[in-house]
Structure formats: C-alpha cells, structure tokens
Amino acid sequence: MSEKVDLYDNAYGHYASDAYREVRIETYGQDFGQTSWVTTEESNEIPQLLGLSRDSYVLEIGCGSGGYALHVAEKIGCRVEGLDINAAGVRNANRLAGERGLASRAHFEHCDVSKKLPFADKTFDAAFSNDVLCHVPGRGAVLGEIFRVLKPGGRMLFSDALIVGGLLSHEEIATRSSIGYYVYSPPGENERLLEQAGFRQVRVLETTGSAARIALRWRDAREKRKEALVTAEGNTNFEGLQRFLSCVHLLTSEKRLLRHLYIASKERGSA
Numbered sequence: 139m140s141e142k143v144d145l146y147d148n149a150y151g152h153y154a155s156d157a158y159r160e161v162r163i164e165t166y167g168q169d170f171g172q173t174s175w176v177t178t179e180e181s182n183e184i185p186q187l188l189g190l191s192r193d194s195y196v197l198e199i200g201c202g203s204g205g206y207a208l209h210v211a212e213k214i215g216c217r218v219e220g221l222d223i224n225a226a227g228v229r230n231a232n233r234l235a236g237e238r239g240l241a242s243r244a245h246f247e248h249c250d251v252s253k254k255l256p257f258a259d260k261t262f263d264a265a266f267s268n269d270v271l272c273h274v275p276g277r278g279a280v281l282g283e284i285f286r287v288l289k290p291g292g293r294m295l296f297s298d299a300l301i302v303g304g305l306l307s308h309e310e311i312a313t314r315s316s317i318g319y320y321v322y323s324p325p326g327e328n329e330r331l332l333e334q335a336g337f338r339q340v341r342v343l344e345t346t347g348s349a350a351r352i353a354l355r356w357r358d359a360r361e362k363r364k365e366a367l368v369t370a371e372g373n374t375n376f377e378g379l380q381r382f383l384s385c386v387h388l389l390t391s392e393k394r395l396l397r398h399l400y401i402a403s404k405e406r407g408s409a
C-alpha cells in the first residue's frame with residue numbers, strides 16, 4: 139500500500155515561498171494558488187458559466203489557498219465566501235484578502251463541508267467547487283446543502299476527476315488515493331445525485347485532458363525544483379507526491395479515470 143502523502147498542508151503552508159510559487163506559474167500559467175486540475179482557461183470560464191455579476195454573492199466549497207476566490211472577487215467585483223477544512227489554507231486566504239484590500243468582500247472560514255453548511259437557506263447567487271467533492275463523504279447530502287443555501291435561479295458548478303472510466307489496479311487506486319480520503323464514482327452518478335438534490339438543467343463538460351496535462355506539468359515543474367521542495371516537505375513526501383502526479387497523468391491520459399465539469403441550476407420556484 140502507498141504511504142500517506144501530504145499535498146495541502148505543504149502547498150498552503152509554503153504558499154509564498156519561491157519554489158511553490160514558481161511551480162504554480164509553470165504548471166498553470168497564471169497563479170491562483172491552485173492545488174487542482176483547473177486550467178487557466180477553465181478558471182477564466184467559471185464566472186461566465188455561473189453567470190456572475192458584481193451583485194453576486196458567491197460560495198466556494200473547498201477554497202484551498204483562497205487565491206482563485208480572491209481573483210473572482212477582484213475581477214467580477216462580487217462578494218465571496220470560501221470554506222475549507224485545511225486550517226493553513228483558510229489562514230492564507232484571509233491573509234491574502236487583507237493584503238489585497240478585499241477583506242470587506244471576501245471571507246474564508248474553516249469548515250468541514252460534509253456537515254451542515256453554516257449559512258441560512260437561499261443565501262447565495264452561485265456556488266462552485268473545484269476538485270473538492272471527491273474528498274468529501276456523503277456527496278448526496280453535500281449537494282443537498284449546496285442546493286439549500288442557493289437562491290432560486292442560482293447556479294452551481296463542480297468538477298470531479300475521479301470518475302472511473304476503465305480498469306484500475308489496487309496499486310493504482312492506492313497511489314491515486316495516497317494524499318487523503320477519496321470517493322471514486324461511476325459515470326452518471328453525479329448527474330443522478332444532482333437531480334436527486336433538486337438541481338435541473340445539468341450540463342456536463344469533458345475535461346479529462348486538462349487533468350492529464352496539468353499533472354504532467356506539475357510533476358515536471360516540481361522535479362526542476364527538487365532541492366528546495368525536499369528541504370520544505372522532506373524527501374519521502376516529495377517522492378510520494380511525484381508518484382501521485384505521475385499516476386494522475388497515466389490514469390487520465392489513458393482515460394481510465396475521467397474528469398468532468400458539472401453545471402446545474404436551482405430553478406426559480408424551487409423551495
């Protein structure tokens with residue numbers, strides 16, 4: 139079995155260090171503090187897919203470092219609320235909000251989103267979650283909570299990179315799961331759970347190729363900065379994360395794991 143490997147504590151704890159920043163720029167092109175498979179192109183499309191305007195109040199489930207939510211707040215002029223279970227991520231996000239003069243419009247909270255969300259019904263105009271729900275138990279209930287806190291007419295978007303598309307060995311599943319808790323889903327299950335939660339107008343975009351490309355670039359960018367990264371996170375963790383990224387690249391480029399992006403609506407007139 140693969141040893142447990144840390145991704146998020148190191149990524150958020152060392153957010154401002156040169157090596158981690160350079161890895162993000164080389165991997166994604168634009169640095170939004172990502173730890174996901176979201177390309178810059180997809181990052182740029184999300185506000186439009188959600189129909190955001192400067193009047194929108196937006197929830198990000200699993201905001202990580204906070205960099206992307208702050209970019210959205212800055213670019214669109216809207217208000218954002220971010221939730222994440224990682225304390226270093228939430229600390230970083232609130233620090234960046236202060237530094238960028240966005241603290242009045244962007245707020246981040248430590249929260250396990252598998253529990254009831256800390257907001258009243260019909261609070262948000264839109265919600266999104268980039269590569270997070272695969273880490274959270276009880277997806278049906280989580281989608282139900284997102285539905286509850288959205289206003290009627292609101293849209294939600296999430297991505298899932300763990301849809302099983304082919305044969306996977308137990309070693310591959312262990313390496314792919316080495317950074318934490320993971321839920322693998324069969325094709326069609328997310329659509330079924332969205333409908334069950336009350337969402338309608340479900341659209342699905344195929345983004346498996348993005349995950350394959352990002353994983354390779356991320357691994358190679360880290361390899362170039364091996365010395366600094368080993369000093370920061372230790373050799374065992376460095377090698378474990380390289381194996382994880384190689385595994386993501388292999389499984390997604392062979393389409394044995396798929397990544398899909400879901401966009402859905404809470405229709406006007408919904409409870």
Ligand SMILES: C[S@@+](CC[C@H](N)C(=O)[O-])C[C@H]1O[C@@H](n2cnc3c(N)ncnc32)[C@H](O)[C@@H]1O
Pocket residue numbers: 146171172173174175176199200201202203206221222223224227249250251252267268269270273274275
């Ligand atoms: C793949 S990262 C994505 C982060 C960010 N959305 C991005 O695009 O870079 C997954 C995030 O989910 C968070 N997460 C995992 N389980 C969670 C839970 N139960 N509640 C809230 N956040 C969770 C992790 O801490 C991590 O920041």
